[in-house]
Amino acid sequence: AGNSSQVNRVVTVVSVSFDIFSASADDIVAKMTLAQKVGQMVQPEIAYISPAEITTYGIGSVLNGGGSHPSGDRAATPEEWVAYARSLRAASLKTSTNSLGIPLLWGTDAVHGHNNVRGATIFPHNIGLGAMNDTDLITEIAIATAREVAATGIDWTFAPTLAQAKDYRWGRTYESYSDDPAIVESYGRAMVEGIQGEGLAATAKHFIGDGGTTGGRDQGNTQLSTALLLQQHGSGYVGAFDAAVDTVMATFNSINGVKVHGSRELLTDVLRGQLGFDGMVVSDWNGIGQVQGCSDTSCATAINAGIDMVMVPTQWLAFRDTLIDQVEAGTVSESRIDEAVTRIIKLKQKLGLMNQNFDPARQPAEVVGSAPHREIARRAVRRSQVLLKNNNQVLPLRPNQRVLLVGNAADSVPLQAGGWSVTWQGTGTSNIDFPGATTIRDAFESVITDAGGSLEFSSTGSYSATPDVAVVVLAEQPYAEGNGDRQHLDWGDSAPLSQVQSLRAMGVPIVTLFMSGRPLFVNPELNQSDAFIASWLPGTEAAGIADVIFSDNEGNTIYDMTGKLSFSWPGGAINPSNTDAAVGAVLFERGYGLSYTDEIDLPVLTEDPSNVQSGIIEGSGATGGGSSNPGAEPLWVFENGGFTSTYDLGTRAFDSAINYEICINDNGDGCPSISWSYLSDEFRGPVLEIVHEPAAAYAALFTESSSVIDLSDYASGHWVLELRHIEGPNDYRVKLDCVYPCESSHIDLSVQPGTAWQTVKVPMSAFTATGLDITKVNTGMVIWAKDHNGTRFRIDNVRFEAD
Template sequence: MKLTQLSCFSIVKTPTKIGSIALGVLLGLSGCGDKKTTHELVTEVAMTPVAANNSVSSSLTIWPELTPAIAKDPVLEAKIQALVAKMTLQQKVAQMIQPEIRDITVEDMRQYGFGSYLNGGGAYPNNDKHATPADWIALAESFYQASVDDSVDGINIPTMWGTDAVHGHNNVIGATLFPHNIGLGAANNPKLIEKIAAITAQEVMVTGIDWVFAPTVAVVRDDRWGRTYEGYSEDPRIVKDYAYAIVEGLQGAVTGDFLSDQHVISTVKHFIGDGGTENGIDQGENLASEQDLYDIHAQGYVGGLNAGAQSVMASFNSWHGVKNHGNQYLLTDVLKDRLGFDGFVVGDWNGHGQVAGCTNESCAQSVNAGLDIFMVPTAAWKPLYENTIAQVNNGEISQARIDDAVSRILRVKFRAGLFDKPSPANRPLSGKTELIGQARHREVARQAVRESLVLLKNNQSLLPLKPNTKVLVAGDAADNIGKQSGGWTITWQGTDNKNSDFPGATSIYSGIEQLVTQGGGQAILSTTGEFSPEQKPDVAIVVFGEEPYAEGNGDIDNVEYQRGDKRDLALLKKLKAQGIPVVSVFISGRPMWVNPEFNQSDAFVAAWLPGSEGQGIADVLFTKPDGSVAYDFVGKLSFSWPSTPQQTQVNVPLAQDKIAQAQADYQPLIPYGYGLTYQSASTDAIALDTLSEDNFSASQTLENLALFERAVKSPWSMYIATNNARQGLSSSVASNSALNIRTMDRVVQEDARLVSFTGSEQGTVGLISNFPRDFRAYSNSDSALSVSIKTEQLLQKPLWLGLACEGDCRQQVDIAKQANTTLGKWQNISISLACFAGKPMDFGKIIIPFYLTTDAKVDISFSDVVIQATPSEKTIRCH
């Protein structure tokens, strides 16, 4: 069986924002013409509607009736009402449109008067990653002045800039970067969280920005989720307390300096249930009962709203088949009416386009459901603006709903003082660059690093180490500030950063080196653990862990660390074999199955993603010069640690105040709340020396994975492509210059597709996800890609069946010979996944799990695209 790769299949890396679409794979699979990123294509795709599960009963009595933290001011409400009455429909809809800085000009702002705008992750003024605070201020000032220029639209409502400052002002070079939320959860210190939020607000305001998209209050239920590190804990009680603390830190206390010139508008996100999707798939389906939706997933909103949060961001996920961006029950009946929220609801990155019946350019359903602001990056903002106006004029959206949305936006702007404050360049903190990364801020971050560390193993009290020790510091995370900071760090994914991109920060190694040198010892840096005989160390500190990722790019299908590539384990074994005591410092965005690494470590520290102040780790690992403890470990696991790679949903029982160890279904390797200190007795420690290293891959039971069976299965979407154009399918019939496609009935209504290739050029039909998906469990077993197919004419040219992964990689197999064996009749063609293996294929990051492409003139029908866990005897094998 011949395999081939097409040379023109390439990747376009375009920075994009949180919460939505993966970058990467181009969909004109055989062409070299005009190309779009996956982000651009998927936002064109109308998501397959999923009917709501009518068996789920809704009961508003589950939800508490909250009293708004800020009482409505009749004088302010009259002012809002008077302003709304003066506004034209065009001006009102403009308040509801939030474009991105790469997609609008100052003149666009002057003409339309957008209510807000944002910078996505990896978006900077002048498209310059190293833009200075002055550059950020200049952009904020220019957009602000354009928004209040009434010479074009006759109104001067100030705009506001929103940014993802999720662990400090993480888009700006030199800012203080705090540990990601998972580490802060281990610290369990709400007062510290409030300080962190207040510092973040200050550094944000230095650059003239008004509004922060934080905190994330997801309660994570499945650690395969790529956003696990954005959750503080699997325990909603911690999340509730932290939500209150961070909102108060960002916005100020309602009874104090609320939204003063020292504070920013906060956003509690993502409403609701994003941490509880099936199989941990980002933007996926949450099937929790309504009681669990409140008890588990809503507690952060209770905390945040009680602190006076002024905005809430809708989530990409669905709840029982209904996308949250279009769920009126959740956005209006629950959030606004029952929970008493009188601020505004902002969407996530083109999230409205995923609502059934919507596109990025048109979605009356979201407005009617209760969305107040469309987050609409790319050029889609203009048709969305025009279509929304038309939908009000034709009655699809009521004028009352528009007025309510605009009133909410104006209410927040008035409360934040935007009508009275000076322009961004003239505010009290603006331009005070000495605040960005200042020593006082970094000291708080350093404290947060110390308190986030969790000591999981400490045989023979190896730790703390004395500073006059000869220390080998090894591992590829030892001197890598980008890796220790994780995703959402300067760039969206946290990748492509160098230590020089972090002025003022310290790597973990540099913190160790400084402390040890001052203490009379020696620190030797060797990523690979090499040293000369005269340099043989007394101890090795090995710093290793996950590569940075954000959102769905971090989704995995089990939690085994370095599955199939145990290079860090090999390093630990090499050092142990030389009789060197090993301290492992594990960098990760989630708890992972590291049994082999535990076995090779004398001490093991979960360091999570500590951020820019790496020296905080040295503070805890080493004593004072006199041998006394400098800082003890105080961190405790806020996530249970898995006992197998497949134990991805292991959450502490919430029915009791204490962990129910006897409860049969709660059997983690290390329980929630665990963490040793230097005072811990040996009897307090869990034995982590002779753990099973069986990853159960051989006995893992895999089920068939349906990709297209009666309908396209979530999270996949269908597309067609030529050499020069791609499009998502939004109706039962579509065409381009290379093919025509329509739905057809094979067994039941519209359970198959008929594709008529014209033969004039290469045409492609396939399935795509908005983020790469992990297929390693299938590729490591005897699995196959199966499709039912019917060919009407004899193929004289290749018909390629293929898969593609994120990055410049794809593999395909010519199935023309098999297709020709039975003309005019359905047959099943099954190809072993081994046929698609080999470089550069990466089954851990599949973005397109199926495509057919040909330049032959032929009619082909297909249905039932499945990854078969147990292939049939007729499966084609390539070796």
């Protein structure tokens, strides 16, 4: 590969009498030739470069892609991974014409555990972790993963993924924690802190908008203004940057038709200028080749846009030679190269690689797949299960029964693990590739046998004796990026479930476990099941599923169901009005998930995937009845940076410090306890910011209409607020007035920790149940911080919505 006339070019050898292990990054860069500097920016894949070539060309980094292993050996042990890491480091420390002996940096995609390594702990994919909404457990997962990566001699993981999937047809939906900005922000922070706290580098990826492409097409086009892009897809980066993440990976997708890999606006002006990131930016796999006018071996545009290290897996030598030519021709400035290489060397110094006595084995080999790590994964599985249906309270199951377990998926670790598991797509593997793992069948056998029950496993639904209960396991086939994209959300593969309907007709309860990387239209399967659990892609520790499904022999709950949907669940398979748009019909809102104490039966659902259906209200199991006018348009209170004309009396506040006198349209100048201002939020544009002063008295901001408003059309709907907590206690309250003293009681808002924008919904029934006369409402909101002591927050898009 490469131009042979360039490969062996003569370069003046720089004196290496100074000590690179103690020199500053600036001094090292000043000593380097152009070829030596460019070598540091190149990241080949380990299958396409030899240790000798690392020395010859002074290569700065390597990666092992999905399904790539030392010497191509899938069964390589942790000790063999470390031996390979040591050989690569030794090669990088040797000097040559093109090498100053700078240590190599090795990166890997450890995206749900150290998933390329045989025998490693495989955690649930991100979508399942989002259903836990447990930041502390995320930190434990990050630490365990980092330790297993460190035990194989690798320095850097390309995680966490901070995408917020908007269309579940996207094949990387399972890499998204949630579309709740607060969850993604807190998880991004926790993952980075956990990984980097163990001395490894983390990566915030893929910057930005990968979850918002039209039609959910992988590597497609996201059409949003910069403000909306940051609002809808930026919260994870807020958390990651708070934790001082070391690296950012550029995304394959385009924003408004421009590939991000070539966008200086996003990679420099926004990422560094607006968001303040000062670490290293790495490209994705041959991502530069998608930039207009570029190829896999040539892309000055990407370097000038802000890419510091280029992941060019196979044609790395041609890329290196071309970049040298581009600098010599002035297409890329050498100062831009110096900037990139300085960042790379500073990262190596931070990680300890520039310590002359550094050894790649930061952790003992025994931590890979260790019992404590598997126990963390088991807890994550247990907490990520989401109970969608539990008619007649079938669950939990007593284990001392006769249980029929149906479906090949019940005995398959590859189906539990999904994509990015030993191989890139997660295909071509078997249980033997996951030593130490527990299948659902294994877990059930252990629990049921210990309790004195009996388990019969059947791939087809046949049975030798009539069971007391049948558990059916359905699963998507494994997939990763590209191959996972879908045209619609119809599951449409319920053969194992159909095979046991004769049992249901006999009165045998049917429980379905659905392993998937995304919410799908499963109304027929819900109808055919007495209980239905979204199990996501749980990884290697399926004992966590058995933990929560089974009670003790007397029927007493051991572990309750605590998982909640981190994405809404679709009530249709397509968007009938626009096939390029995401499905809009919602069956279960984000936040929905039953516990065993809920006595709620799900009604029969439509089974026509084109006949979209909505019906379950947020966070409960009750069937939605709809408002008296379900077609009513939202009534806006605050939008586009101001209160609407409906609320013509403007912005007001009352303050108990001045005997509840009212401050009107004065930004709170007359109220010592509260103030407000209209400003431009970096993620939103124009918004309203409210401040409670330190040690403030009780005070609240409100807006009012000069006439009363009949909100009967919204009686079964919601009052909706978008809020960003900035500082201070984050407990908030709201009420509505029906011409004071007619009012509702205050409602405590459910606001997540963190500083991301989040949407808060309050059922109108919560107001009417506490005194509001919905036929004569005159305020659009009355809002304050419960602990009004140095609290600052922002609001946007306040409205009343009908169901």
